[in-house]
Amino acid sequence: MQRYILSKKNSITMIIAILIVFAFSGRFVLDNMIIFNWSLIVASILGVAPIMIQAYQALKVKVVSIDVLVTIAVLGALLIQNYEESSIVTFLFLFGSYLEQRTLNKTRSAIKELTDLAPENALKQMENKEYEEVNVNDVDEGDILLVKTGAKVPVDGTVLTGEGHINEASITGESVPVRKRVDSEVFAGTILENGTLQIRSDRIGEDTTFGRIIELVEEAQDSKSEAERFIDRFSKYYTPAVLVLSFIVWLFSRDSELAITILVLGCPGALVIGVPVSNVAGIGNGARNGVLLKGSEVINDFSKVDTIVFDKTGTLTVGNPEVAEKEFYGDNTEEILGYLASVERESDHPIAKAVLQDIGKTTFSTVEKTEVIKGEGIVAKIGVHRIAVGNVALMEKENVKLSKKAKKDVELFEKNGDSLVLTAIDGELKILMGIRDQIRPGVRKVLRSLKMLGVKNLVVLSGDNQGTVDLVARDLKLTEAHGHMLPEKKAAYIENLQAKGQIVAFVGDGVNDSPSLALANIGIAMGSGTDVAIETSDVVLMNSDFSRLPHALGLTKITSRNMKQNITIAIGVVLILLTSLLFSEWMNMSIGMLVHEASILVVILNGMRLLRYRREDDFNRTRS
């Protein structure tokens, strides 16, 4: 019976509305007070029923909820025969909670979109080698699954046969199809746009990257900041206090009307709902845009950041060195390039790879004898020629004379921040190459946006040598740059900044820099989605997408502001209601309830604005 009434709450609200309209037309059109009063009495009783049930259930578990206040107020109004008030208040209360539910669903929509992406079915290879459709819960690690075009990948796994393009937007926020072939990793919740894949299941359910992201987001949207916990504690005592207050007022003034009005005005609605609404909408927006924010505390801290520390040059630079400039001395360049490539092919040093990549197609010769000189380079024999490939120190050792022009080139390349590779054949310098790590495309713009958002200091700490780091810093106009930094030194450096009163965010890959990630006020992980970084940090930029950083920062700023607005609205409304009750003639129960419900809707709508937050640079990004 109770449940039946509760499930019919919406229909009851409708009926009450009709009854109230009927009552007023009875009074003003037919001038019939009997119709008026009885319609309103029926409306009040109908309306108070579900509220009363909720109040009773709350009291049973020792909670004085808003329902309790409203029930007493409505019953009181009925007793003093103010049917107009009793019916209108119940209607407003029920209609208000209906609207609340509708709008709340909207603010939660971004996260719901995400959870709805969870795969439900899988094509599993059974014992008879046939594929059968099963629920995703029935898939175990090690099972062989088939994914067809248009289907969702049900688990994290490895491709066994087949190839195709997968849209990984659900875990990276980037809807560019990624090519998958044998041995590629595939992720649960991503969509196969073309081709057919046979995969082996590696991780299932909540252990998949997607499962972890969902769990994280769900926990984040309900995590509470210090301020919220305070509001929670406060409201626990607030409602009983309102009840006591109205009783005391009644005792002394014997004014029932006033006492029950206080009950209605004292409802704390907007205050309790304001912050969670901003929180869920802000985190939802982030999740949709490749930024995981772990809770409202993180949002508040991040919004106040004034220093951002980047863990290494690799964050700002591409991380794989390339040949940036080169000079040739003498002729036979083609032949010499072939020799160089043949020697470098023997090495797996990143610089050697850069050289090989730059040379591209060439004729390789057989290398007879190679000798690696640590920290300097390689000396090898091809046919009758002695080939030396390495830095200036190696050239000196090999007695290679540098011409005036060559010396000048070396100087220039070094000033440009290059690592040098010199090639000498039979004691004569033939090629000079300058190798450099390229600045990541778009980094300049990202840093500019961060500055515009109020970040004062941009710092890079790197294990690279000071020269390389300085160059990157100058190029990108960073505030500070320090090379030769080991992880412990980085952590100490951050501690030092904090001691100076700065609020520090640290951007890293989360694996070897976990002390710094933990120590910084905000640890930002460039997670490729599979990293442990997801667990250890406060903010995750999915797919290591650096360009999301301004969005993340801007979003936390606007979300934090939104929370404050909502708290202000809520407290302001209660204050205005109470003072106008004391000092004005027009305040009564119905108006109080109307204002109260309206304030709840206002904070929800205000929170909803966060879903639409978007930066100018996001726009350009999707267009290009």
Next chain:
Amino acid sequence: MEKAVIQLETLSCPSCIQKIENAVKGINGVHQDSLKVLFNASKVKADFDSEKTSINEIEKAIENLGYPVVKSKVKPV
């Protein structure tokens, strides 16, 4: 000990949280510290001793408050 994750129909009033918390905490066998009622996710998470209570009992306590359970999952911890 087992961990229950219970999905409810959308919760819309923050005072529901308090009600559900108190109701579930009152069940003998539920670990009080483990109880989490997630308002936005409309989920209840709790650890409990399967010898003292059951998922059905927890679900009943919540449904008696008027919040229908959509689905629940139990796994050993």
